[in-house]
Amino acid sequence: MVSMTSMTGAGRQRALWTLWTLVFIASLGAVVALNRSTAGSRRSGADTDAVARHGFRLEESARRLGIDFVHQGPTFDARLDHIMPQVAAMGASVAVGDFDRDGWEDLYVTNSAEGSLNRLYRNKGDGTFADVAPTMGLADVNRAGTGVSMGALWGDFDNDGYEDLFLYKYGRPELFRNDGGRTFVRVSERAGLPQWVNANAAIWWDYDADGWLDLFLSGYWAEDIDLWHLKTTRIMPESFEYAENGGRKYVFRNRGDGTFEETSAALGIQSRRWTLAAAAADLSGTGYPDLFLANDYGIAQLYTNQSGKKFVEVGTETGVGRTPKSGMNASFGDIFNDGRLSIYKTNISEPGVLVQANDHWVPKPRAAGAGLEFENLASTLGVDLGGWSWGAQFGDLNNDGTLDMYLVNGYVSAGERTSYWYDFAEIAVGHNRIIADASNWPPMRGRSLSGYQHKRVWINDGVGRFTEVAQDVGASDTHDGRAVALADLSNRGALDVIVANQRGPLLVYKNTVSPGRHWIAFDLEGTASNRSAIGARVEVHWSGQRQVQEVSGGSGFSAQNQRRLHYGLGSAAEVDVVIIRWPSGWIQTIEHPRIDRLYRVKESR
Amino acid sequence: MSRFFLKLDNRLLPPILITCILIAAHLSFGILEAYERTALAIVTAIGAELALGRITYGKWLHPASAYISGISVGILVRSPFLWPYFFASLISILSKYVLRLNGRHLWNPSNLGVSAVLFLAPETVSLLSIQWGNNLWPMAVIWLLGFVIVWRVGRLHVSATYVVSFVVFALIRSAITGNPWQATLAPITGPMYQLFIFFMVTDPKVAVRPRWGQVVVVIAVAFVEMLLRLNEFIYAPFYALFLVGPSALLIEMAHGAWLRAQGSRLKQRLAEP
Numbered sequence: 056m057v058s059m060t061s062m063t064g065a066g067r068q069r070a071l072w073t074l075w076t077l078v079f080i081a082s083l084g085a086v087v088a089l090n091r092s093t094a095g096s097r098r099s100g101a102d103t104d105a106v107a108r109h110g111f112r113l114e115e116s117a118r119r120l121g122i123d124f125v126h127q128g129p130t131f132d133a134r135l136d137h138i139m140p141q142v143a144a145m146g147a148s149v150a151v152g153d154f155d156r157d158g159w160e161d162l163y164v165t166n167s168a169e170g171s172l173n174r175l176y177r178n179k180g181d182g183t184f185a186d187v188a189p190t191m192g193l194a195d196v197n198r199a200g201t202g203v204s205m206g207a208l209w210g211d212f213d214n215d216g217y218e219d220l221f222l223y224k225y226g227r228p229e230l231f232r233n234d235g236g237r238t239f240v241r242v243s244e245r246a247g248l249p250q251w252v253n254a255n256a257a258i259w260w261d262y263d264a265d266g267w268l269d270l271f272l273s274g275y276w277a278e279d280i281d282l283w284h285l286k287t288t289r290i291m292p293e294s295f296e297y298a299e300n301g302g303r304k305y306v307f308r309n310r311g312d313g314t315f316e317e318t319s320a321a322l323g324i325q326s327r328r329w330t331l332a333a334a335a336a337d338l339s340g341t342g343y344p345d346l347f348l349a350n351d352y353g354i355a356q357l358y359t360n361q362s363g364k365k366f367v368e369v370g371t372e373t374g375v376g377r378t379p380k381s382g383m384n385a386s387f388g389d390i391f392n393d394g395r396l397s398i399y400k401t402n403i404s405e406p407g408v409l410v411q412a413n414d415h416w417v418p419k420p421r422a423a424g425a426g427l428e429f430e431n432l433a434s435t436l437g438v439d440l441g442g443w444s445w446g447a448q449f450g451d452l453n454n455d456g457t458l459d460m461y462l463v464n465g466y467v468s469a470g471e472r473t474s475y476w477y478d479f480a481e482i483a484v485g486h487n488r489i490i491a492d493a494s495n496w497p498p499m500r501g502r503s504l505s506g507y508q509h510k511r512v513w514i515n516d517g518v519g520r521f522t523e524v525a526q527d528v529g530a531s532d533t534h535d536g537r538a539v540a541l542a543d544l545s546n547r548g549a550l551d552v553i554v555a556n557q558r559g560p561l562l563v564y565k566n567t568v569s570p571g572r573h574w575i576a577f578d579l580e581g582t583a584s585n586r587s588a589i590g591a592r593v594e595v596h597w598s599g600q601r602q603v604q605e606v607s608g609g610s611g612f613s614a615q616n617q618r619r620l621h622y623g624l625g626s627a628a629e630v631d632v633v634i635i636r637w638p639s640g641w642i643q644t645i646e647h648p649r650i651d652r653l654y655r656v657k658e659s660r
Numbered sequence: 661m662s663r664f665f666l667k668l669d670n671r672l673l674p675p676i677l678i679t680c681i682l683i684a685a686h687l688s689f690g691i692l693e694a695y696e697r698t699a700l701a702i703v704t705a706i707g708a709e710l711a712l713g714r715i716t717y718g719k720w721l722h723p724a725s726a727y728i729s730g731i732s733v734g735i736l737v738r739s740p741f742l743w744p745y746f747f748a749s750l751i752s753i754l755s756k757y758v759l760r761l762n763g764r765h766l767w768n769p770s771n772l773g774v775s776a777v778l779f780l781a782p783e784t785v786s787l788l789s790i791q792w793g794n795n796l797w798p799m800a801v802i803w804l805l806g807f808v809i810v811w812r813v814g815r816l817h818v819s820a821t822y823v824v825s826f827v828v829f830a831l832i833r834s835a836i837t838g839n840p841w842q843a844t845l846a847p848i849t850g851p852m853y854q855l856f857i858f859f860m861v862t863d864p865k866v867a868v869r870p871r872w873g874q875v876v877v878v879i880a881v882a883f884v885e886m887l888l889r890l891n892e893f894i895y896a897p898f899y900a901l902f903l904v905g906p907s908a909l910l911i912e913m914a915h916g917a918w919l920r921a922q923g924s925r926l927k928q929r930l931a932e933p
Contacts, residue, residue: 071716072758079754083776086747090781093741407782408894412740434740440783477892478839485846486796495842
């Protein structure tokens with residue numbers, strides 16, 4: 056049957072053919088084995104005692120805590136009906152903050168249907184929460200004609216000691232001043248905010264280190280689009296990978312008198328990419344916060360801060376902005392305990408269809424005078440495949456002294472065992488004249504798109520490998536996760552997990568950490584710096600290790616962790632020193648602080 | 661310049677075109693996530709071809725064909741890992757030495773290599789499924805250059821027939837599914853199809869001999885692709901070529917054998933007293 060062109064003897068040719076056939080079959084076998092081991096090695100085996108094995112266990116406890124929130128999605132113009140589930144796919148968010156200064160972390164969660172109510176869950180300190188949004192004036196913020204909520208952030212913009220709330224929407228952004236923890240007063244007009252922004256990302260930051268919190272706000276859809284009253288159906292991204300027809304960016308500099316000036320053009324932050332997540336931290340070591348943007352339908356952008364006067368976009372030079380993907384998350388973590396913050400950006404991975412894989416950008420060691428450069432170690436670390444990934448946060452979930460990660464995923468969970476992926480993939484490769492017009496998109500007809508996905512909880516072994524343990528530790532939901540935030544809701548030294556799901560329930564996973572694992576936490580208050588201490592950098596040294604964290608004004612996707620910084624210490628009995636670098640540039644040290652306690656530190660020389 | 665172009669060894673034209681496409685696409689749109697992945701695919705393909713050719717035939721084979729296989733794998737395969745690039749290239753080249761009949765290999769090498777890793781490793785491998793930019797001009801230039809080169813190598817009828825067939829079948833799919841015709845036509849505006857149309861369906865090593873037969877086969881490829889697309893196979897063109905190409909060759913070989921048998925029988929009869 057099989058013949059070879061005979062160059063030498065037929066016997067030799069037959070022997071060679073047999074040999075190549077064996078190599079061929081072995082290669083096919085190797086592909087199967089590697090696929091299995093690559094996709095499977097990230098998960099640990101089923102485990103009945105997660106605390107003993109992984110050092111912690113999560114238990115979904117929202118109802119027990121008095122939290123019964125279910126997110127409602129928006130409904131836009133009828134001309135988008137055929138693809139409504141995918142265009143109205145965001146809006147579930149959570150922001151953690153102690154709005155009444157009682158020492159217990161509270162939760163603000165957004166709703167996104169017209170007329171729906173947002174919730175402010177006040178932590179009563181007895182293990183339960185109560186919704187106080189209506190009495191605080193923060194519930195009825197989704198009225199028809201004003202747009203609907205996409206996310207919110209706590210930050211003390213007037214330095215009065217109480218956390219104020221910024222609400223971004225597909226619609227009119229709102230700023231609410233916290234009046235002594237008793238009520239909130241809407242000050243959007245006085246602040247000078249624009250009338251309409253279709254925003255999916257914002258952060259509080261003090262980019263010029265003047266002691267007043269500024270705002271960064273990023274449009275997703277172009278700001279001239281009213282999604283409820285479309286003038287045209289040509290509103291979609293012009294490309295799946297190279298779109299630059301999204302919303303504009305805004306930087307609102309806080310003048311310190313309750314008003315803001317818009318400075319994006321002067322600072323050089325001008326982009327129309329479809330930004331889904333933003334986060335700021337001092338990545339370049341200048342003492343000023345740099346800005347990272349995770350963009351849907353395109354490359355990521357990294358703006359380095361030039362002493363608060365200018366920003367320079369260095370995505371290509373640094374490596375983080377070379378390959379276009381579907382960016383949906385921006386968070387920072389010192390995963391090697393070496394004082395370097397890496398960037399985690401989520402993207403899309405759907406087996407057999409699209410394997411963009413998530414990015415974990417780790418800074419390369421820098422020689423003197425060398426520029427900032429990152430390499431993507433997501434595959435090496437084992438944190439690359441997360442499904443259709445959305446929000447992710449770093450935090451030491453098992454208090455072993457290294458930062459772990461919690462990731463939520465899932466886009467549209469509709470008909471089970473149905474998929475819109477074929478139609479999605481067909482249109483997504485099309486030319487801009489095709490893809491940009493919503494009327495060209497095939498109807499979804501009740502089908503799912505990367506729905507019912509299992510979440511990822513990656514625990515860090517500290518030497519460059521993460522292991523996926525979600526099912527083991529109890530993170531077993533399959534809702535369409537959007538935002539995830541970490542906070543110690545019971546002041547007991549363990550990070551709980553709060554997950555906001557699109558058209559799904561708000562979940563609160565209470566964390567039980569193995570006894571004997573120590574921790575230390577810091578609640579900072581600026582004086583010369585902004586009072587929320589956003590941008591403060593805290594370096595904790597213990598047992599020959601050091602871990603850096605920064606106080607964040609928003610990270611992940613539509614989320615804000617507690618401002619308090621939490622460090623797991625493993626079995627270490629003491630901390631050597633804590634070095635705090637305030638946004639003002641002041642350095643403060645704490646020698647040998649006691650462990651297993653929260654420190655409230657006020658900025659002082 | 662044009663004289664140089666016309667005098668150029670035909671074997672070098674496709675590699676030059678595909679390299680130009682890759683470089684232009686990467687410099688313009690950054691399509692390669694990491695150079696090392698594409699480089700690994702190319703080096704593996706050329707290395708395997710040289711080694712297997714030397715051992716099997718006792719001579720160094722021209723690397724142009726292996727280069728096309730390697731670079732096609734490097735462009736088409738999408739994975740965060742290195743190993744799919746290595747194995748897709750290795751399987752591509754090995755297939756030329758293993759899956760043979762009557763001295764011919766049956767599958768287009770990169771079509772087989774890519775289909776194999778895609779089918780066997782769906783959790784970690786996908787294919788290029790994005791645009792190269794959103795501007796009409798780069799696409800128009802690639803189409804023009806591609807058609808000039810397939811014309812130079814005598815394969816224009818294959819590419820042109822495929823394009824026309826795809827469009828017709830896309831309109832039929834639109835009528836059947838009720839999806840907008842713009843959506844069913846959209847894939848052919850993407851780069852995956854440019855590689856497919858100019859470098860895979862045109863592979864002379866795995867084509868039937870008569871021109872009319874090549875036209876029929878490529879229509880069959882487009883038809884099977886339509887059937888696969890109606891069943892929501894995202895990478896339908898690769899699977900369609902995978903199925904139709906070797907089937908056509910087998911039919912041609914069987915037909916040739918039958919004709920030869922008939923001929924020898926006739927000769928025998930004539931020779932009988």
